[in-house]
């Protein structure tokens with residue numbers, strides 16, 4: 001029965017083996033080829049020892065066949081070797097073995113996918129995407145939740161920022177025209193234009209640009225555009241508040257929180273010790289001690305928990321398993337029976353094993369059947385412990401006390417709230433904004449009274465100078481066409497630089513923002529990769545091929561969609 005613990009606790013057993021005199025004799029015998037390594041085919045410790053001391057390819061294939069408990073560290077060692085491998089096949093073999101040692105490590109899955117993409121093995125990519133066992137693991141869930149949240153948050157911010165910048169580009173002639181102090185003199189808005197560019201040229205800070213231009217735009221934006229800007233600001237505020245769990249998730253991933261130590265203790269092979277403070281921590285500690293083969297210590301922690309009234313199903317069942325190890329069958333049976341009245345199959349299964357041991361076959365098969373009915377089947381020949389589920393770890397990591405979000409400094413949110421407030425004030429420059437014919441910025445003083453839609457005095461003079469109503473109409477059409485063509489070129493140029501921005505420029509805000517969001521998702525890993533959280537002990541092949549593939553797909557979709565929408569409107573003109 002002890003074999004189970006020894007395999008579960010690889011590190012301790014490996015250490016013991018290294019310190020034992022047995023090691024030297026085995027090493028000498030293997031080197032002299034007195035014995036073949038295949039004789040140790042079922043002993044992962046010796047296999048691993050021989051693997052680290054001799055370059056024998058046989059060991060890897062033998063190791064691949066030994067059933068083993070999850071071993072995060074050995075898996076990491078193999079990924080490290082895969083990093084150094086020179087060929088695709090060499091690296092893939094290492095990754096296969098790495099996956100055998102730890103089927104749940106997301107690093108294995110990502111490494112394989114990246115390697116397949118890099119070597120254009122697209123069929124393998126598809127098949128591995130369909131099987132994603134790593135999703136059930138708590139650490140991977142936290143990793144994916146945290147980084148997806150960061151990605152979406154950053155994409156929303158970037159998207160809203162581009163929106164503001166494009167709207168600013170559209171309205172900057174109006175703003176410089178109106179905010180010009182010596183209005184309509186020789187500089188014609190040049191001074192205020194330069195002043196308006198200060199956030200862009202001097203601060204070169206995206207946040208400052210967002211706040212200043214966001215506020216300025218409130219003076220000119222159309223109500224619909226204002227709503228989209230408000231929506232962006234509101235979403236940023238909402239996500240900033242919603243980032244609260246990241247306070248706990250990030251330290252967990254970076255391995256600095258106690259909850260991570262406990263998680264590692266239970267799920268990875270290792271020998272750390274932790275001062276358990278509450279019952280949940282003690283429970284995890286007891287389970288870890290048992291997995292490490294420290295059965296006496298585990299027993300005393302479980303007994304302490306149980307006799308102080310902590311009689312949850314896991315404590316009761318696992319304590320009974322320990323009693324069974326010490327051949328205290330009566331005690332064990334009593335506890336199993338206590339654990340039965342709950343909806344878990346493990347106590348039934350364990351009790352079935354106990355009955356089997358006592359040659360009570362009928363009772364045994366009855367309990368085994370009940371275990372099946374409660375959703376538990378196993379081919380194990382040893383009692384099964386109830387291990388903590390993800391829910392336990394979520395409760396442990398999130399804790400009970402609320403903490404102010406720290407992912408974003410709250411001070412940065414105040415100007416955003418201010419933008420929202422200002423957006424509801426009736427501050428607005430009065431139209432007209434642009435000359436209906438030539439498209440330049442105008443104000444009431446510049447437009448000719450009596451003309452429809454606001455036509456500037458220059459245009460009116462030019463048209464009037466023809467003195468013939470036929471030519472007048474032609475001139476009007478040709479002047480406005482020139483304006484439209486120039487604008488069209490500008491829209492296309494902007495859209496080439498950032499797909500979706502052209503749509504926003506020509507006021508197709510909804511479609512434009514959707515495309516901009518996709519583009520932001522594509523660009524963030526490249527330009528703001530530092531935002532993402534890298535877990536501790538992260539050993540993985542470079543993910544560049546994965547990101548490149550995602551970026552290419554997103555950009556192709558964005559370009560195609562935005563140009564189709566742009567073209568659609570040109571026909572409508």
Ligand SMILES: [Zn+2]
Nearest residue numbers: 435438456459
């Ligand atoms: Zn004009």
Ligand SMILES: [Zn+2]
Nearest residue numbers: 442443445446
């Ligand atoms: Zn004017």
